[in-house]
Every structure is written in structure tokens, then in C-alpha cells.
Amino acid sequence: MNLLSQPDFVIIAVGALVGIASSLLGSFLVLRKNSMLADAISHSILLGIVLVFLITKNQFSPFFILGAALIGVLTVFLTELIVKTGRVKNDAAIGLVYPFLFAIAVVLINVFARNVHIDTDAVLLGEIGFSWINTVQIAGFSVAKALVSMFLVTLLNLVFVVLFYKELKLATFDPGLAAALGFSPSFIFYSLLSLTSVTAVVAFDAVGAVLLVSFIIVPPSAAYLLTDKLWKMLFYGAIISLGSSLLGYMSAVALNVSIGGMMASFTGIFFILAFLFSPKYGLLAQEIRRKSLEEENTARTLTVHLYNHENKETSDEECRIEALDSHLRWSKEKIDKVLSYSLDKGLIRKELNNSLLQLTTKGRVYAQEVLEPWSNI
Amino acid sequence: MTEFIAFFSDFSLRNVALGAALLGITSGVLGSFTLLRQQSLLGDALSHAALPGVALGFIISGSRSLLPIMIGALISAAAAAVLMTLIINRSRLKTDAALGIVLSTFFAFGLVLLTYIGHQNNAGQAGLNTFLFGQAASILPSDVWLMFAVTLISILLVSVFWKEFKIVTFDRGFAASLGFNVLWLEFTMTIMIALAIVIGLQMVGVVLMAAMLIAPAAAARQWVKTLEHMILVSALFGALSGLIGALISATGKGLATGPLIVIAASIIVLISLLFAPERGLLKEALNRRKNNKQLRQDHILLALYNLAKEHNDPEYKSEIGMIKSFYHHDPSKLLKDLESQGLVYTVEHMKEEGKHWVLSNKGYQDAKQIWQDIGGSQ
Amino acid sequence: MADKLNKQTHEPDLALHVEDLTVSYASKPVLWDIDLNIPPGVLAAIVGPNGAGKSTLIKTVLGLIKPTAGHVYIHGKSYKQQMSQVAYVPQRNSVDWDFPTTSLDIVTMGLYGKLGWLKRPGKKEKKQAMHALEQVAMESFAHRQISQLSGGQQQRVFLARALVQEANIYFMDEPMAGVDATTERAIINILKELRSQGKTLIIVHHDLQTVQNYFDWMVLLNVRILAQGPVKDVYTAENLAAAYGNQFALLNNMQISKETNGSNHENL
Incomplete structure (x- = not known):
């Protein structure tokens, strides 16, 4: 048995490829604030699968790709059509269209139960654990079918993103400019969503509709918290997908639980890690920055306060240490801290028996930076 | 006609029909508020996010009885709502991403828990099926009573805090300036939606629950001029969809109730969008x-x-x-x-x-x- | 007028007294050390460039945003104590006008605060609301869906909702943004009428050209307060340049020379 049909490898590789293929496209959906379209498409695609099944009566047919793409486009088209009437808002329109298409699909499965051998559970969940069973012969090697198809889809998405990188970027960040320059943003958008549908239909056996949503949305979201560069976001999304697949499989085997569920859960764990510990946007970093800025900002507020009352008749009252308590509503502790910080940095000096506070030249500049930013230009 | 009466004398059908109608009323009433607050997909996210709670309800109670599962689902949905708020307020991600993240990862984790139970006993698989697609046929009279209680609580809360819910839904900032505790009101609404979802899971399942909170309200909006009427019409449409779905499913063609309810509701939406007297497209x-x-x-x-x-x-x-x-x-x-x-x-x-x-x-x-x-x- | 000004150092005599207010979003200050005194009975404009913190200032005064430092007094007491004396008109586009209700119902919402929790508005409240609609000449639209109102009519409904509160001090966020000329005239007449009844009006205003005609008090804001006082003292090229910085160079020649020479203060 070679590596390409060896179960452990196949499962991990298929999981990673599903993740990479999905997050490549998902990055743009997250940036366009259309994440929930991924949810809609991955559900409504069931209708495409059922219809193609009923028409071709074939388990393995290239028409699935076509059907999926069409249903994906139809979902988005119907949603936009409803929004255009002005009677229903965007989020509600999504929530009207995809459950309707999904419900029709389930009823069709019920009605043609004998012709359609679709296990409804598998539709929502998939079973990546079986992805190694069906194999094809390629150059004398036995290769898992799922691996081949996921590889091709990943390649397709990669080629799309690389070829249209500039257009995708422009259509995502500035649709108006894209349109003005002649790249139709809606053509790019529909292409993106068609590919999402194709990815969904190919990945269906492996991970199912709901788990696919986590592969499309979660790695790009985590990556978005880690970088400001688009290409890096795509790259980090791929790394997170790979990591989720690997760790998800290992822990699922160890605990004897759903493999796909565990892989998707790991995308969530990576997201939480990014949300907490991202060097720039993480909660921890925000907190540390807030703490250090708080000290600086308090000192700045003090200089601004003194600057505002400098050389006015109220300055005797306002520029006293007592005023910080009664006017700025600062605690004794906070006042002590800010005074020692500001004296240390040479922003203020004390006068008249230490009760009157005065700005130094440096302190005045400090205040002016806030108040008259243009004076330095 | 005799057939019709036979339907209602059928014990199990009566439970299904009653349950479906009650679910329609609750989600119609609560969905009106989520629709107007432009939080329609919140229901979608929370219903998926209830799965880990459902699984924990199984594990802890060791039975398939509804109450522990409901409590679990409620806690899990509430945790999801909190996490979503946190992501929206404290990161650069927007509402859509927060919904998608919470929806899919909570669901995945719930799946892991369920497969874990599945290896201990068979309840896991059966429970999962119920959760995904609903299992209207297995509804017991005690379940109907529970649905009735939830419906009653929702209607009671909405009528007691009518003016407060209305003003918070229309103009949050103004409500706060008048001294109303906006956060508390919003929290109450979210908990009520989670409750509605919990009873809906048994009936229509997780995927289609989203539609139950959106379709009746969206249809009702087209016909009415006031919030009072919207809630009434929405509850009526919800109940009607529930009954139609339950009755068609009972014709014995092996059709699942949940999807039929949703299709009925969707058709009501379509009719409303086209033919409503003032807002209709026609x-x-x-x-x-x-x-x-x-x-x-x-x-x-x-x-x-x-x-x-x-x-x-x-x-x-x-x-x-x-x-x-x-x-x-x-x-x-x-x-x-x-x-x-x-x-x-x-x-x-x-x-x-x-x-x-x-x-x-x-x-x-x-x-x-x-x-x-x-x-x-x- | 002069009488009022002399008393402004004493807090309870001021309609609005803000001391050393600093507000920051995510550790970035939006308002720095604001000291603001507005005497009662004036029609005051808060003016400043985009992003100057005008709306933030109003929202902080109303307790909708928590400040990092400083405090706010309304007629010498905190906002919570004076809530019944304060009316608020948010920006018109901050709500969804497709909400299913009538103009009359929106105006009735102005009375919800006085009703308190649980009590429902009745006949008396409806009558009050109707009266407020009459004041803004919208009584014939009382039972009209709010989604069918024009922008100017929506703004009048919002104004009526504030009128029905029968407050002493009114805060309005850009009430004249995007309304037609007739509505703008109607609104300013109502504001002046309220002022003549001794009410205080504090209005976020975006249009420098009309400040002199409409208002008698002016606060120039750009993250901090640049000037405050009677319009005739504050509305100077120097002050405006300080508030608008570089943007002002563009406005300067077009407006100010015309405004300062041409306007006759007929309405003050």
C-alpha cells in the first residue's frame, strides 16, 4: 500500500486540502463581509446534488460540479433579487433563500427515496474517515479518489486566486474603482461564489455542509487577526487549515470521536488563539497597549488640561493639584502616578510651594500634538 | 371531512400539529423583533451553536428527556451569543464573520461530543438525527406541554415589556437616553430566542430553524402598518405554516415535517412579497x-x-x-x-x-x- | 443676555456644565479635556469638522458613552437626576425608517420615559403626541407609515418626539442635515420659539454658513473646545481657522468674508 492510499495520510491530506481550498476563497468572503453566504451556499448545494442525482441517476458525474455551481449562483442571485425589492434586508434574505432550497432538497430525498441514495446525515456532516476507501489507478499507483478530486479543486482555486489576484483585491477593497477600471466586480464576485460551490460539492463527502462553513470562514478570520497583508492572510489561512487537519485527526483518533468535527473544532481553537494572542489585534495585546497608553494618555490629558487653562483667569483654580481630584475626577492614586510620570518626563514643574502646576516647553509641545496637530505640519 | 376529523383524533398527529403551531407562534412573535433589529441570522447561529449543549444534556442526564437537553442548549446558545458579542466588539471582524465562526465551530464541537456519546451508547446517533432534521413524529404530549409553556412565557414577556421592546428595537440610543436598561432588554430578547430555538430543534431541526425565525416575520411585514399587527400576523403565519407542514406530512407519504413547514412558510413569503396590498411588488x-x-x-x-x-x-x-x-x-x-x-x-x-x-x-x-x-x- | 453671562461661574445656573471631560475609544482619545458652559435660554450650535467628536460629546452628556475622565452637570445635577428635563433627537439615519409604525406612535415614544416601566401609553399620551405633531405641522401625517415620509418629514417627527418630552434642555444631533429648505425653516422657527419660552437648545450643526443667522451661542469643537460664547464673539476667521485647520483654507475666501460682511442678524 503506497502513501497516496494509506488511510492516515489520505485523511489528513484531504482535510488539509479542503481547508486550503476553502480558506483561499473564504478570505475574500470574510473581507467582503459576506461570510454568511458561505453558510447559505454550502447548505443549498444539497439541492444541486439531489437534482443532478435524479436527472443523471449516477453517483459519480461531472454534472455535479455544474449543478453545484449553478445552485450556488442561484442562491446568491435569489438573495440579491429579494434585497433589490427593498422589502427585506440582506441578512433576512439569506435566511429566507437557503433554508427554502435546503427544504426542497430534503423533501425530494423523501419523495424519491428509492432513487436517491443520499444519507441526509452525511450531507451535513460528511465522513472524512472513509475518504481513503475509493481509489483510482494513476500511473500504476492506487490513489484515493477524494485526494485526487480535492487536489484538483485546490489547484483550481489557487490558479483562480493567483491569476485574478489584482482583480480580486481591487473588487474586494474598492468595488467602485474596480468597476470604473472595467473589472466587473459582480463578475468576480459570482466567479468566487461559483468556485465556493464547486469546492463545497467536491468536499461534501468528506466534511459536509456545516463543517465546511468552518473551513471557509474560520481560518481566514483567524489569519485576518494576524496580518494586514492579503497574501499573508491567504498563506496563514492555509497553514491554519493544515494544522487543524493534522491535530484534528490525531486527537480524533486518540479520543475515538468524529474526525471532521475535530478538524473543524481545531480551526476554532486556532481562531481563539489568534483572538487572544495576536501580536497586533489580540485581546492580550490590546490590553497591554491600553495599559501602557493609559499612563501616557493620562499624562497627556494632564498637559492638555494645563494647556487649556494656561494664562487664563481660572488658571489659579484649575492648575492646582486639588483640581485634579475635584475637576478631572481622578483618584488620589491616579494623581500620584500621573504627577510622578509627568515630572519624570519633564512635562510639568511644580511652583508656589508645590501646589501650582506649570507646563514645561516639552509639556506644551506634548499638549499641542493633541490639540493642534496641524501646527507641526 | 371525515378524513379531516380522523386526522385530529389521531393522537400522534394532534401532538405534531399542536407542536408545529405553537412553534410557529413563538418564532413568529420573536422573529418579528429579530427581523426589525436586523439580526435575522442570529437565530441561525444560535440554533447551530446549541448542539454542544444538547450533547452535554445527554451526557449529564443520561437520558433523552427534553428538559435537561433544553437547559444544555440554552446555556450553549447563550455562551455563543456572548462570544459573538465579544468578537464583534473586541476584534476587527464584523458581524457576518462572528456569526459564521460561532455557528460552525460550536456545531463541530457539539458533533465531537455526540460521537463521543455515540461510542458509549446509541443515544448519540438518534439524538443527532433529531437535532439535524427534527423529529416531529416522536413528539410526546409532555413535549407539547413544554412548547406550550415556552410560547406562553414568550407571549407574556412580550406583552408585559411591549413598550420597552418596541422602543429598543426602533431606537436603541433614544431608549437609553430615556433611562431604559437597554442591555438587559437585549439580553432578555436573546434568551427568549434561544428558548424558541430549543423547542424548534425537536420540530424542524437545526438548519431549518433559521427560517422559522425569519419567514413568518418577513411575510407579515408586507401586510401591516403597526408592530402590534406585525406580531399578530407573524404568529398567524407561523402557526399556519406549522399546521400545513404537519398535515401534509401526515398524509403518509413519508415526508419529513420540518422541511414542509419551511416550504409552506417560504410560499407565504413569496405570496406576501408579490400580492400584499400596499407593499406588494404587483x-x-x-x-x-x-x-x-x-x-x-x-x-x-x-x-x-x-x-x-x-x-x-x-x-x-x-x-x-x-x-x-x-x-x-x-x-x-x-x-x-x-x-x-x-x-x-x-x-x-x-x-x-x-x-x-x-x-x-x-x-x-x-x-x-x-x-x-x-x-x-x- | 448680559445678565445670564455674568452668572456663568455658578454651576446650578448653567444649563450645561461640563468639566474636564475626556472620552476615548480603544485607548484613542476622541475628546480631550472638554470644559463647556452653556447658559440657560440660548440656542447653541456645536460646530466643528468631521470627526471632531460632536456626536460623541452629546452622547457622553446623555450618558450613552462612558467618559474616561471628567463630569457633566445639567442645571447643577447629574444627567440621571435631570433625565425628565432633557430631550434628545438622535441623527435621523441612526434608525431604520422601515419600522412598521405611524408618526403618531413614534412621537408617543417620547413619553415612554415619563411613563416608566410597564405602564402603557393611553388616550392622554396620544393627545399630547398629536399636539406635538401639530407644532411641527405634521398632524395630517399622524397615521401615516413612517416609511412613507420624506426625509424632512421624518426629521419633523423626531423633533415632535422631543417636543412631547416637554423638557428644559434639548440636545439635537444634526437636525437639519439632509432636509429640504421648508423643513429647515420650520425647524429653526420651532427652535427659536422654544428658546423664547426659556428653554435651552444645544444643536450639533454642520453648516457654517447658517450659524450666524440661526444661533446666538456657539461652541467650536475639534477634539477639544476651541472657542465658546455668543456667536458674534466666537464666529471669527481666526477661531474657525483654529477649528478647521487646513480644511479652513478652502472655505475661507468663499464664505467668511461674505458672512461677516453680509449678514444682518435679523433673527437674533
């Missing part, structure tokens, strides 16, 4: 047609009026080619319409030149008025 199309026709007629009258003015003759006989040069399209049909309204009449000016058109007295006055309305000079 009405809009008719209005537009009427307005366009009026506009074209005004155009012709103006053409005749201007020709008459140019020639200092209110009864100037205009030849059709001249009118065309003003109007740019073929005016003959419109002229006939105007003639039937008594605004213009025809004369034979000279035999070889065919019919000529003249403004009637009334037509002249009308045209003059239009001319002045659009600010034309005297």
Missing part, C-alpha cells in the same frame, strides 16, 4: 405602469399645448408628424386614449393631409396646468 408594478402612462399622456398634452401657443391659437390643429417631433415616439394610441377622456378631438383639416388633433377646452386647461406645474414660462 401593486408597485401597476402603480409604475399607471404613472408612466400618465406621464406619457401629459407629454402629448404639452406637445399640443406648445404647438397651440406657438401659433397663438388654442384650437390649433396639429398634424401627427408635428406631435411626433415633440414626443419622439408613436403617439397614436395615447392620442386615442386622450380622445376617449375628452381632452382632445380630431378634425379633418384638408382631405389629403388626413386627421389633425386639437386640444379640447378641458384639455387646454389641463395642459396649461401641467405646464405651470413644471415651471414653464407663460
Whole structure:
């Protein structure tokens, strides 16, 4: 048995490829604030699968790709059509269209139960654990079918993103400019969503509709918290997908639980890690920055306060240490801290028996930076 | 008719029909608020996010009884709502991403828990099926009582805090400026939605629950002018969808109840969007047609009026080619319409030149008025 | 007027007294050390460039945003104590006008605060609301869907909702943004009428050209307060340049020379 049909490898590789293929496209959906379209498409695609099944009566047919793409486009088209009437808002329109298409699909499965051998559970969940069973012969090697198809889809998405990188970027960040320059943003958008549908239909056996949503949305979201560069976001999304697949499989085997569920859960764990510990946007970093800025900002507020009352008749009252308590509503502790910080940095000096506070030249500049930013230009 | 009565004497069908109607009422009432607060997909996210709680309910209680599962689902959905708020407020991600993240990862984790139970006993698999697609047929009278209780609590809360929910839904900032505790009210609404979801899971399943919170409210919005009516109509549509779904499913063709309820609700939405008396698209199309026709007629009258003015003759006989040069399209049909309204009449000016058109007295006055309305000079 | 000004150092005599207010979003200050005194009975404009913190200032005064430092007094007491004396008109586009209800119902919402929790508005409240609609000449639209109102009519409904509160001090966020000329005139007449009844009006205003005609008090804001006082003292090229910085160079020649020479203060 070679590596390409060896179960452990196949499962991990298929999981990673599903993740990479999905997050490549998902990055743009997250940036366009259309994440929930991924949810809609991955559900409504069931209708495409059922219809193609009923028409071709074939388990393995290239028409699935076509059907999926069409249903994906139809979902988005119907949603936009409803929004255009002005009677229903965007989020509600999504929530009207995809459950309707999904419900029709389930009823069709019920009605043609004998012709359609679709296990409804598998539709929502998939079973990546079986992805190694069906194999094809390629150059004398036995290769898992799922691996081949996921590889091709990943390649397709990669080629799309690389070829249209500039257009995708422009259509995502500035649709108006894209349109003005002649790249139709809606053509790019529909292409993106068609590919999402194709990815969904190919990945269906492996991970199912709901788990696919986590592969499309979660790695790009985590990556978005880690970088400001688009290409890096795509790259980090791929790394997170790979990591989720690997760790998800290992822990699922160890605990004897759903493999796909565990892989998707790991995308969530990576997201939480990014949300907490991202060097720039993480909660921890925000907190540390807030703490250090708080000290600086308090000192700045003090200089601004003194600057505002400098050389006015109220300055005797306002520029006293007592005023910080009664006017700025600062605690004794906070006042002590800010005074020692500001004296240390040479922003203020004390006068008249230490009760009157005065700005130094440096302190005045400090205040002016806030108040008259243009004076330095 | 006897068949109809037989339906209702059927014990299990009665439970299903009652349960479906109760679910429709609850989600119709609560969905109206989420729709107007533009949080329609919150229900979608929370229903998926309830899965880990459902699984924990199994594990801890060791049974399939509804109450521990409900409590678990409620806690899990509430945790999801908190996490979502945290992501939206404290990261650069927007609502859509927060919904998607919470929806899919909670669901995945719930799946892991369920497969874990599945290896201990068989309840896991059965529970999962129920959770995904609902299992209306297995509804017991005790479940119906629970649904009834949830419906009653929802209606009670909405009617007691009617004015508060209304003002928070319409204008959050203004409500806060009046001293209402906005956070508390929003939290209550979210918990109520989680409750509705929990009873809906048994009936229609996780995927279709989203539609239950959106479709009846979206349909109701098209027919009404006040929030009171919206809630009533929405509850009615919800109950109607529930009943239709339950009855069709009971015809014994092996059709699942949940999808039928959702299809019924979706058809009600479609009908409402098209045929609602004031907001309906049909009405809009008719209005537009009427307005366009009026506009074209005004155009012709103006053409005749201007020709008459140019020639200092209110009864100037205009030849059709001249009118065309003003109007740019073929005016003959419109002229006939105007003639039937008594605004213009025809004369034979000279035999070889065919019919000529003249403004009637009334037509002249009308045209003059239009001319002045659009600010034309005297 | 002069009488009022002399008393402004004493807190309870001020309609609004803000001391050393600093507000920051995510550790970035939006308002720095604001000291603000507005005497009662004036029609005051808060003016400043985009992003100057005008709306933030109003929302902080109303307790909708928590400040990092400083405090706010309304007629010498905190907002919570004076809530019944304060009316608020948010920006018109901050709500969804497709909400299913009538103009009358929106105006009735102005009375919800006085009703308190649980009590429902009745006949008396409806009558009050109707009266407020009459004041803004919208009584014939009382039972009209709010989604069918024009922008100007929506703004009048919002104004009526504030009127029905029968407050002493009114805060309005850009009430004249995007309304037609007739509505703008109607609104300013109502504001002046309220002022003549001794009410205080504090209005976020975006249009520098009309400040002199409409208002008698002016606060120039750009993250901090640049000037405050009677319009005739504050509305100077120097102050405006300080508030608008570089943007002002563009406005300067077009407006100010015309405004300062041409306007006759007929309405003050």
C-alpha cells in the first residue's frame, strides 16, 4: 500500500486540502463581509446534488460540479433579487433563500427515496474517515479518489486566486474603482461564489455542509487577526487549515470521536488563539497597549488640561493639584502616578510651594500634538 | 371531512400539529423583533451553536428527556451569543464573520461530543438525527406541554415589556437616553430566542430553524402598518405554516415535517412579497405602469399645448408628424386614449393631409396646468 | 443676555456644565479635556469638522458613552437626576425608517420615559403626541407609515418626539442635515420659539454658513473646545481657522468674508 492510499495520510491530506481550498476563497468572503453566504451556499448545494442525482441517476458525474455551481449562483442571485425589492434586508434574505432550497432538497430525498441514495446525515456532516476507501489507478499507483478530486479543486482555486489576484483585491477593497477600471466586480464576485460551490460539492463527502462553513470562514478570520497583508492572510489561512487537519485527526483518533468535527473544532481553537494572542489585534495585546497608553494618555490629558487653562483667569483654580481630584475626577492614586510620570518626563514643574502646576516647553509641545496637530505640519 | 376529523383524533398527529403551531407562534412573535433589529441570522447561529449543549444534556442526564437537553442548549446558545458579542466588539471582524465562526465551530464541537456519546451508547446517533432534521413524529404530549409553556412565557414577556421592546428595537440610543436598561432588554430578547430555538430543534431541526425565525416575520411585514399587527400576523403565519407542514406530512407519504413547514412558510413569503396590498411588488408594478402612462399622456398634452401657443391659437390643429417631433415616439394610441377622456378631438383639416388633433377646452386647461406645474414660462 | 453671562461661574445656573471631560475609544482619545458652559435660554450650535467628536460629546452628556475622565452637570445635577428635563433627537439615519409604525406612535415614544416601566401609553399620551405633531405641522401625517415620509418629514417627527418630552434642555444631533429648505425653516422657527419660552437648545450643526443667522451661542469643537460664547464673539476667521485647520483654507475666501460682511442678524 503506497502513501497516496494509506488511510492516515489520505485523511489528513484531504482535510488539509479542503481547508486550503476553502480558506483561499473564504478570505475574500470574510473581507467582503459576506461570510454568511458561505453558510447559505454550502447548505443549498444539497439541492444541486439531489437534482443532478435524479436527472443523471449516477453517483459519480461531472454534472455535479455544474449543478453545484449553478445552485450556488442561484442562491446568491435569489438573495440579491429579494434585497433589490427593498422589502427585506440582506441578512433576512439569506435566511429566507437557503433554508427554502435546503427544504426542497430534503423533501425530494423523501419523495424519491428509492432513487436517491443520499444519507441526509452525511450531507451535513460528511465522513472524512472513509475518504481513503475509493481509489483510482494513476500511473500504476492506487490513489484515493477524494485526494485526487480535492487536489484538483485546490489547484483550481489557487490558479483562480493567483491569476485574478489584482482583480480580486481591487473588487474586494474598492468595488467602485474596480468597476470604473472595467473589472466587473459582480463578475468576480459570482466567479468566487461559483468556485465556493464547486469546492463545497467536491468536499461534501468528506466534511459536509456545516463543517465546511468552518473551513471557509474560520481560518481566514483567524489569519485576518494576524496580518494586514492579503497574501499573508491567504498563506496563514492555509497553514491554519493544515494544522487543524493534522491535530484534528490525531486527537480524533486518540479520543475515538468524529474526525471532521475535530478538524473543524481545531480551526476554532486556532481562531481563539489568534483572538487572544495576536501580536497586533489580540485581546492580550490590546490590553497591554491600553495599559501602557493609559499612563501616557493620562499624562497627556494632564498637559492638555494645563494647556487649556494656561494664562487664563481660572488658571489659579484649575492648575492646582486639588483640581485634579475635584475637576478631572481622578483618584488620589491616579494623581500620584500621573504627577510622578509627568515630572519624570519633564512635562510639568511644580511652583508656589508645590501646589501650582506649570507646563514645561516639552509639556506644551506634548499638549499641542493633541490639540493642534496641524501646527507641526 | 371525515378524513379531516380522523386526522385530529389521531393522537400522534394532534401532538405534531399542536407542536408545529405553537412553534410557529413563538418564532413568529420573536422573529418579528429579530427581523426589525436586523439580526435575522442570529437565530441561525444560535440554533447551530446549541448542539454542544444538547450533547452535554445527554451526557449529564443520561437520558433523552427534553428538559435537561433544553437547559444544555440554552446555556450553549447563550455562551455563543456572548462570544459573538465579544468578537464583534473586541476584534476587527464584523458581524457576518462572528456569526459564521460561532455557528460552525460550536456545531463541530457539539458533533465531537455526540460521537463521543455515540461510542458509549446509541443515544448519540438518534439524538443527532433529531437535532439535524427534527423529529416531529416522536413528539410526546409532555413535549407539547413544554412548547406550550415556552410560547406562553414568550407571549407574556412580550406583552408585559411591549413598550420597552418596541422602543429598543426602533431606537436603541433614544431608549437609553430615556433611562431604559437597554442591555438587559437585549439580553432578555436573546434568551427568549434561544428558548424558541430549543423547542424548534425537536420540530424542524437545526438548519431549518433559521427560517422559522425569519419567514413568518418577513411575510407579515408586507401586510401591516403597526408592530402590534406585525406580531399578530407573524404568529398567524407561523402557526399556519406549522399546521400545513404537519398535515401534509401526515398524509403518509413519508415526508419529513420540518422541511414542509419551511416550504409552506417560504410560499407565504413569496405570496406576501408579490400580492400584499400596499407593499406588494404587483401593486408597485401597476402603480409604475399607471404613472408612466400618465406621464406619457401629459407629454402629448404639452406637445399640443406648445404647438397651440406657438401659433397663438388654442384650437390649433396639429398634424401627427408635428406631435411626433415633440414626443419622439408613436403617439397614436395615447392620442386615442386622450380622445376617449375628452381632452382632445380630431378634425379633418384638408382631405389629403388626413386627421389633425386639437386640444379640447378641458384639455387646454389641463395642459396649461401641467405646464405651470413644471415651471414653464407663460 | 448680559445678565445670564455674568452668572456663568455658578454651576446650578448653567444649563450645561461640563468639566474636564475626556472620552476615548480603544485607548484613542476622541475628546480631550472638554470644559463647556452653556447658559440657560440660548440656542447653541456645536460646530466643528468631521470627526471632531460632536456626536460623541452629546452622547457622553446623555450618558450613552462612558467618559474616561471628567463630569457633566445639567442645571447643577447629574444627567440621571435631570433625565425628565432633557430631550434628545438622535441623527435621523441612526434608525431604520422601515419600522412598521405611524408618526403618531413614534412621537408617543417620547413619553415612554415619563411613563416608566410597564405602564402603557393611553388616550392622554396620544393627545399630547398629536399636539406635538401639530407644532411641527405634521398632524395630517399622524397615521401615516413612517416609511412613507420624506426625509424632512421624518426629521419633523423626531423633533415632535422631543417636543412631547416637554423638557428644559434639548440636545439635537444634526437636525437639519439632509432636509429640504421648508423643513429647515420650520425647524429653526420651532427652535427659536422654544428658546423664547426659556428653554435651552444645544444643536450639533454642520453648516457654517447658517450659524450666524440661526444661533446666538456657539461652541467650536475639534477634539477639544476651541472657542465658546455668543456667536458674534466666537464666529471669527481666526477661531474657525483654529477649528478647521487646513480644511479652513478652502472655505475661507468663499464664505467668511461674505458672512461677516453680509449678514444682518435679523433673527437674533
